[in-house]
Amino acid sequence: MALPELLSILLRLAELVFAAIVAGLTGAYLHAARGATALSLARFIYVEVVAALSILFALVWLLPFSGSFISWPGDLFFAVLWFVGFGLLVDWLGGSCGGVFEWDGIGFGGDAGGCTRLKADLAFVFLSGVVWLVSALVGIYWVRKHTRRAPVVTTTHRRRWYRSRV
Template identity: 40%
Template sequence: MIVSRMVSMFLRFGELVCAAVVLGIVSHFLHQYDHFGVGPLGREIYTCVISSLSVLFSFLWLIPSTSSFLHYPFDLLLSAAWFAAFGALVNWIDRVNCGGIWNWGGITARGSYCGQWKAAEAFSFIAACFWFSSFLLGVYVYHKLSRDPVATDGTRRRRWHRSRV
């Protein structure tokens, strides 16, 4: 159980870092849109909302507890939302003159629009993978805990009946 908690904390920290990076980059793009009116506003707002929710929930669920494994349906939902954000970012890169989606040349150029966009794209994909891994870990731990036998004191407890005490 200690290994799953450590892996969960690692995944939650990765989710937090990736979401914070994407939030910072996309917020910069929203600021640029406000000044110049250039860019895909809907895609930026969607990605900003998903990354904000991810920062919030990954920070809250970074606190180790058994209940943090019970959020695996929400992990799957956020993973799907991150994959959708990645797809929205990839779809926009085709419309601007930044090369193909797998052309990573110029990503290190300081202040480059294409480099920043591709960095947001990459971190959104990594965030989606972290959220999906967290979902898989949650499913594994939840079903492992539900199958493990529980030690009792030997008395048989009746369920769904009134107590005679």
């Protein structure tokens, strides 16, 4: 098995695991925020839907006969969806739990205002976007390496335009 094929399988597994973690963390937040309006939870609903679709497509593209390398446009599309979700969550967080990549004070102890879960959700959304992007790049590399180009035909003589083959 070549390196791109092995890397593709590992990336698909990482996509599946990260999407499941995001679905669990976001679902726990949505469950805790029940009673709120759907408009105020729209960002989290978006991330939950992207996570659910990512789980589905990661499972389908993980199958060996599904041609996972030619699905790089889908990988690129999911990377964009994940990065949009990351931007939406960063905008919603708005510095209330500190900087986006500030991990001071986060531990396994008490959860001060849900910041630990939200930052973990944010981190896995970002990681999922990166993994989908790398998967798209590996797919582009594989497709470019394995596409056949039409051979250049060189002729040594020219046919006259008035002569027919019949």
